[in-house]
Amino acid sequence: xxxxxxxxxxxxxxxxxxxxxxxxxxxxxxxxxxxxxxxxxxxxxxxxxxxxxxxxxxxxxxxxxxxxxxxxxxxxxxxxxxxxxxxxxxxxxxxxxxxxxxxxxxxxxxxxxxxxxxxxxxxxxxxxxxxxxxxxxxxxxxxxxxxxxxxxxxxxxxxxxxxxxxxxxxxxxxxxxxxxxxxxxxxxxxxxxxxxxxxxxxxxxxxxxxxxxxxxxxxxxxxxxxxxxxxxxxxxxxxxxxxxxxxxxxxxxxxxxxxxxxxxxxxxxxxxxxxxxxxxxxxxxxxxxxxxxxxxxxxxxxxxxxxxxxxxxxxxxxxxx
Numbered sequence: 310x311x312x313x314x315x316x317x318x319x320x321x322x323x324x325x326x327x328x329x330x331x332x333x334x335x336x337x338x339x340x341x342x343x344x345x346x347x348x349x350x351x352x353x354x355x356x357x358x359x360x361x362x363x364x365x366x367x368x369x370x371x372x373x374x375x376x377x378x379x380x381x382x383x384x385x386x387x388x389x390x391x392x393x394x395x396x397x398x399x400x401x402x403x404x405x406x407x408x409x410x411x412x413x414x415x416x417x418x419x420x421x422x423x424x425x426x427x428x429x430x431x432x433x434x435x436x437x438x439x440x441x442x443x444x445x446x447x448x449x450x451x452x453x454x455x456x457x458x459x460x461x462x463x464x465x466x467x468x469x470x471x472x473x474x475x476x477x478x479x480x481x482x483x484x485x486x487x488x489x490x491x492x493x494x495x496x497x498x499x500x501x502x503x504x505x506x507x508x509x510x511x512x513x514x515x516x517x518x519x520x521x522x523x524x525x526x527x528x529x530x531x532x533x534x535x536x537x538x539x540x541x542x543x544x545x546x547x548x549x550x551x552x553x554x555x556x557x558x559x560x561x562x563x564x565x566x567x568x569x570x571x572x573x574x575x576x577x578x579x580x581x582x583x584x585x586x587x588x589x590x591x592x593x594x595x596x597x598x599x600x601x602x603x604x605x606x607x608x609x610x611x612x613x614x615x616x617x618x619x620x621x622x623x624x625x626x627x628x629x630x
Contacts, residue, residue: 328357366517367392368399368581368589372617374524381531381548382613382622383555385497385524386579386591390517397516399583401494401525403560404590406549409574410565423564424481425546480506480551481561492560493552494579497524505553513552517583525579526555530597532609533564542566543602545573569602 331354339347369391376383390396407414408422481489495512502514515523531546544564551560565573576594593616601610611622 324357328354331357365392366390366394366396366519366583366586368396368517368583368586370589370591370593371522373593373595373615375613375615375618375620375622377622378529381529382611383529384527384575384595386527386593387522387524388517388581388591389522390519390586392586393519394585395516395518396583396586399496399515399517399523399581399586400513401496402580402582403492403494403527403549403577404490404580405576405578405592406489407576408547408563408565409576411572423544425562425564479559479561485561489549489561495526495550495552495554497526497555499554506558509553509557511552512554517586525581526550527577527579528575529555532567532611534604543568543604545597545599547575567599567602569599571599573597573599 331350335347335350335352335354337347338344338350341347367390369389371387371389374385374387376385485492493513496515499510499512499515502511504510512526517523528550529548531548533544533546534542543566545567547563547565549560549562551558567573574594574596577592579591581589581591596614598612598614599609600612601608603609613620613622
């Protein structure tokens, strides 16, 4: 019962504030020889009560969804409006993103977590001063670059964009490398909401009619082999999405060195907020088991597990991004 009451107050608090303001002002004026004005304000307060809403939209988290593309896996979260009214201007906000390797959070292991950028692009992010440099940040060693010689384990079918230099520009600043929180993600089917950096369209706002579904784009997963500190290694690459959608200008790109039989866990918490709706917080995790990593045969195999699914992904082939 209490959650329903709290939800009702969350939807109607503005109307209640205006109602009590009119009511109290009317009573004060009525008792101060301004009876006509006071009576008018009291009457107006009763009209304001008619604006109270007893029907509203409800964010219903369904499950993590894995989409298989030619160069990556896309991790999204399926959401439905199970309420009685449409939700407008709904936004997804990343509150927590944590990466664990063998049950240890990687931000505590400075040599196990990297941030990737591309030296070829200087247009959208020059104000961050990150390009062409290696910058030391707490708990993460440096910023590194991918070049055209990088090789990626990927699927040969499908048609999703690869991890190219054009897709490597990012929004995160050095103080956000450890904790990516309070920042927008994007919807798979957004509504028109203007443009931002470089005239790129915003994709973080949508409407959810009653009973409709949509997906929150969280991140893309790749397996890369490239050079860091003069050593060729295999990395699990996490391309975290931003308010600009899943194909351009990601929030940040992490790389985790992996070997066969490693286990990586990605823990997330997302808050959904919108007009005429109750805020909803989603907490979930994705477990990635590196079942096979064969450089000689250029094959890799991942096993992905979530709370609502158990998927084994196979047939990676080493090729250019």
